[in-house]
Amino acid sequence: MSRRALPTLIALILAGLWGAGLGFAHWRGNLWFLDRVEATMTDLRTLVRGTAKPPELITIVAIDDEAVRHEGAYPLSRATLARLVDTIARLGPKAIALDLLLVDPGEKDNDEALARSLSGSASVIAAAAVYPGGEQWAVAEGDGPIAGVPNAERFLWPLKAFSDAAAVGVVNVTTDKTGTPRFVPLLFRAGDRLETSFPLRVAAMAAGGDPEIAADHLSLGGRSIRTDIGHILPLTFYGPRGTIRTISAATVLEGQLDPRTILDRIVVIGATATGTGDVYPTPFDPILPGVEVMSTAIAHLMAGDAVVRDQYVRLADAGFAVVLPMVLVGLLAWRRNAGGLAAIAGVVLIWLVVNMTAFLHHIWLSAALPMTAAIPPAILFGAAQLWLGRSRAQFFATQSQLLQRVEAPGMGEWLARHGDFLSEPIRTDAAILFIDLSGFTGLSETLGPVATRELLNSFHALVGEEVTNCGGVVTSFMGDGAMILFGLPEPAANDAFNAARCCVGLSSRTNDWLASLPASTASRLGFKIGAHHGTIVASRLGGEGRQHIAAIGDTVNVASRLMEIAADQDAEVAVSDKMLDAAGRDCALFKSGTLKGPMETQIRGRSGSLAIWLWRSAGTQP
Incomplete structure (x- = not known):
């Protein structure tokens, strides 16, 4: 039995027992404390019926x-x-x-x-x-x-x-x-x-x-x-x-x-x-x-022509006292939304119609007894559901916050709204960026685990913040590097432009970050960025228990290889001519720093050559 079904079953049993206890007392004529409510309800029914012609x-x-x-x-x-x-x-x-x-x-x-x-x-x-x-x-x-x-x-x-x-x-x-x-x-x-x-x-x-x-x-x-x-x-x-x-x-x-x-x-x-x-x-x-x-x-x-209330009518009252609270509790458990409230209102309306119709036909069904039997269990169960719902909401809010930290900013919210996102692979145009620290592996051997973690944490934080500001998504952090994508969860016409802007922003912030480090650390570190624009295949990869969003294809491979070219050519950014063409001549790469190209370059593992550009921010030396 599910965790939700067991409490509901217990609530149904308790509601039925509460109604049965009241019904038995009513059948024996021992519910004197409900007489005032019943009197008021009887007067209302009498007034609704209106005057009648006496014999x-x-x-x-x-x-x-x-x-x-x-x-x-x-x-x-x-x-x-x-x-x-x-x-x-x-x-x-x-x-x-x-x-x-x-x-x-x-x-x-x-x-x-x-x-x-x-x-x-x-x-x-x-x-x-x-x-x-x-x-x-x-x-x-x-x-x-x-x-x-x-x-x-x-x-x-x-x-x-x-x-x-x-x-x-x-x-x-x-x-x-x-x-x-x-x-x-x-x-x-x-x-x-x-x-x-x-x-x-x-x-x-x-x-x-x-x-x-x-x-x-x-x-x-x-x-x-x-x-x-x-x-x-x-x-x-x-x-x-x-x-x-x-x-x-x-x-x-x-x-x-x-x-x-x-x-x-x-x-x-x-x-x-x-x-x-x-x-x-x-x-x-x-x-x-x-x-x-x-x-x-x-x-x-x-x-x-008197209204009838005898042991059989009282037995019917007891039946309503058992059934009505169980039905209301069941409806509250079934749906806790406008549809469930409408169903509850419908059940109550049906009971009122049955009660009034019986009264018009000279049968005095109790109104106070089913109300007393139904209202407390419904309120208590509803309050318990609200409390549990709030607890679940707090739990899911915490999970959502955690997801936002683990997933790229905005991606977790998108997944919450679109549960089937990338359940099937899609082909789309996107701009891909790779950034990686040079010399980090050798440095980490001397820093120790705590200092290494702090160094990586600060680097990842600046990358995540800059990418978010530019409208991109960090699909993964790979040690001292990151893969960045512009085009998910939905492609936009300015993805390449934003990617070029991100290249400049990452270069600037990474240089500032390196300058803030101790000289012994900064002297051993550098960075390179590769950027390309083209068609990718985006999908979810992994099993039912754990999945991650991945982008694959030639565009991804080229962007990764361009980092190597940037490092070989003492440039901060190596960007493909296709990327600059998609970004436009007004992109940040043309307006700041030094941009050289285009030049035909061989890409490792790929036949033919590719026209690329090399960029370095102003004021920095190779």
Whole structure:
């Protein structure tokens, strides 16, 4: 396994384990710390979905400001409530639900009147669960179909006269940190006592049968209601207050009620008057009346249009929590460029579309869980990749600097940009220079290794600097000599001119360098330069482990032999007539020093003669 694949595999495994741990906790209902994020994401999805039309099953009779003004007091008297119930009952509703806590005794006659009215109709009244420490939720331990239901300390029950006359349901809801009601528990426990929620009791009465309780759902009227952990029903609101048909209790008391708003409907009576305090914030409305929250839950139970979040949906959430971080880490490892980021953005967009589409189809997939599972591994792995990338960049920068020192200046950069440069031989015109020190071999025998190295190092440095200034390339240093090429990595029209300029510059700088040496050393050293222009074959030579750039051909051989002629003729530079012709009559060789020629000369190892020129800088003697 490669050095890069192993860390990626480890990161994928760790990301999957992180997601699996979060997914298992979510499946068990233990990720309470994500509720705030999930609530915000749910509100956003609800707003994107927009308002929805509620089922034509429910009418809310609101004890609103108008009804309070009509009666002159709040709360309404029990006699007034009795009139409300009697008036509504005569119009044939499926059920009448009073979202009111009738826990305190009133005037005896009025209480008796209300009890008679309740007993004469299919009615449900409210009770409340009281939790230890003022909490709104406590889970009952144990196994079986009712395991995990809210476990109350006790129930705040209506007066016996009312509870004997009507069915009773618990009105508690579960809110998030913002106070928005997210769930309605359908069952409650207090010790060994099990009670039904207000919405479920009303729906059961309207359906004409008691609910059947299973481990992960309820059955009501032959229809299965999928519930979350502890038999809680998720809420999704239809819109702002008044979205569910609402009429004022004053309209009922004044006898101006349209019978069609009551017939075969569930009628929910509740307080909406200013200052009653029974309001909740929702995505659509900051003060949605509690009676509309209860009515929303009843509508979900009757119409089956609630969002579903049960053990199977939670299992799907766990799957996303495992897969999404692994996919993001894999994409980060696959490509760390714009393409990889685009792929990551595409995956995230697909997940968002799937999540939103499921929500529009009443399936509540978690948004917070996959985000929590995916973001930390992606950030940590991305940061690790950046750190490793920086380390690699520093390593390659160091290697590049080293390459620049080993290769000719500019050649290493060119090779980095053009990896296939000279992978195949090429023929090109170029100017070739050779420079060599005379007398160095004998001198090195007396100087010793350290002094010899320092002498060569200073000579190589001046050669490299001058060649670079003139635009050439030192293809190789050969002990006390160097081969210089003008025409790589790309040929130019002024290569011969620059080569002639380099000849003059090298002569001048080498003379200055020799003058700076001790007399005992300088007196034993000299130099010669050979220069020629023509066609060469450039290529890479060597095996896979080590290669070098080489130039071969007759032009190279002639330039090398011209050094010998320069030494024989006591000249500093021997240059071919072809080279001077290519350089032009304005080149530096014609403008400085002494130039003699042309003269026909035999070149060792080459048939025929060659026209050459000899040059010596001004002020120097043979």
